[in-house]
Amino acid sequence: MxxxxxxxxxxxxxxxxxxxxxxxxxxxxxxxxxxxxxxxxxxxxxxxxxxxxxxxxxxxxxxxxxxxxxxxxxxxxxxxxxxxxxxxxxxxxxxxxxxxxxxxxxxxxxxxxxxxLSDAAPAEPAFPPDLGNPALDHFWWQQGTWRGRAFDAIENVMDPFHTNHLHHGFIRRRDKRLPVELIVTSHGNGIDMKIEQTQPDTGLMSRFLERDRSHSVSRYYPPTTVQARWEGDTQLTLCVTAIFTPATKDTFTPFACFSTPNGMAPGWLKQAAIRLFLAPVVAQDRKALERQHEVMSHFGQPKFISGPGDILKTRLHHLWMGETLPKGEDPAVKVML
Ligand code: FES
Ligand SMILES: [Fe+2]
Structure with missing residues (x-):
């Protein structure tokens, strides 16, 4: 490939x-x-x-x-x-x-x-909002190069359904799902999914890191960036900008920048809390992406079907390929997460 x-x-x-x-x-x-x-x-x-x-x-x-x-x-x-x-x-x-x-x-x-790598790249990289915003505390996280495809990692972070199952107890719970509404908006050169919910997630991470969440939004900025934002009624609680750099056709290097409002807690404390909860979640995603890649490699190529929860379907892949999407908002989808 x-x-x-x-x-x-x-x-x-x-x-x-x-x-x-x-x-x-x-x-x-x-x-x-x-x-x-x-x-x-x-x-x-x-x-x-x-x-x-x-x-x-x-x-x-x-x-x-x-x-x-x-x-x-x-x-x-x-x-x-x-x-x-x-x-x-x-x-x-x-x-x-x-x-x-x-x-x-x-x-x-x-x-x-x-x-x-190419002369066709613009004069400057394009960045999503709030990366480097001085009103926020930022810290970067990086853990080497992973086996798997950068595109599958992008799909992983845009997919809320695996969080109940793969990350059971950490982000959400598989045995205690909450009603939420998923709203997908296509921006032509990007796409986002908003999760509206009235209660915080049931996993440990939400209990420690969130107070008054009302929604979260994950947006794909092609080709390699996804930004997830958790917002309370009054302000941003946490913003994670994840960048998946393709290293080879079989490996990628993930980077994540965590941004939180200044003054919520000392920077070192927020960093320690995020690292503590992130470590097991990241290890679970890393293993899943490696195992998925082993199977795809064995069969020579991916062969995916989209189930009822895959509401982004092939749209992420169109954007990865450099195509644009028709702009517009999908009707809200009610699911249990
Ligand atoms: S200087 Fe001879 S190989 Fe680099
Ligand atoms: Fe995950």
Whole structure:
């Protein structure tokens, strides 16, 4: 499987700023492209992870004098890909485009490092609301690269029905469902599902993290971002922006930014509470996505049917493919969650 053009043409979150201190180089994968990320005093650089000389991985090199030095013969490359030095040869290399590594556009925004693989990517990544909003406390969560497809992870977070079953006791309960209304709104270039309910969810997470919930909304911002917002009668309680970066066709790197109103509780306490409840939920999703991927790989491809609860049906996939949807709101659907 290759990636849809819309995915290849997007900006991708590949690392958190906090994991890229000055002088560090590391390899990240994005849409099957290995990338050498490195931080100099001037900022972060991103080069295709292949030394143009003899194809050694540049990500294994060290950062020296504002360049990334290849471990094999020591050629040094600047953030724009220019070959700044060929050790032992008294020649001017900087203007020799033939010797250059392949640079990628890279931007650091809201605590993340974003890379564009294609010239078709816009000047700046597009962000959902409240990412980086100074009126909120934010913390990023990241746990390596997972087996599975980024698209299935996006569907997982947009799907409320698995929360009763897979996350029994943590988010909702399978034996104690509540009546809710699901309202799906298509925005043309995105889609959201609002869950209206009169009581908080029955799981532990709601009991600890919520007080006066009246609804939650999950919105897909194609191709790789989903934002879930829990709102009480008066204000936002919690906003989670999840970004699923395709690493290879069989793996993806999930990132999540948790945003809560300033002053609700000390930032460290909110962070500790969220981490405590998140850990088991994340482990359950990770296992489910891995197992699903094993089965799809065994059969060679996915083969999905949509049941009565799958009210987004194939619309997420159309958006993932870069298509737009007719705008409009579906009639509310009453279900038990
Ligand atoms: S392979 Fe990189 S300098 Fe020779
Ligand atoms: Fe889940």
């Amino acid at each position: 290759s990636f849809p053009q819309a995915v290849l043409d997007a900006w991708h979150l590949v690392a958190l700023s906090r994991d890229m201190p000055r002088g560090k180089a590391r390899k990240v994968m994005c849409c099957d492209t290995p990338i050498a990320l490195f931080r100099t005093d001037e900022g972060v650089g991103a080069l295709v992870d292949r030394c143009p000389h003899r194809n050694y991985p540049l990500s294994e090199g060290r950062v020296m004098n504002g360049t990334l030095e290849c471990p094999y013969h020591g050629w040094r490359f600047a953030r724009d890909g220019r070959c700044a030095e060929v050790p032992g040869c008294q020649v001017e290399t900087a203007c020799d485009a033939r010797l250059a590594a392949t640079p990628l556009r890279v931007l650091e925004r809201h605590g993340g490092i974003f890379v564009a």
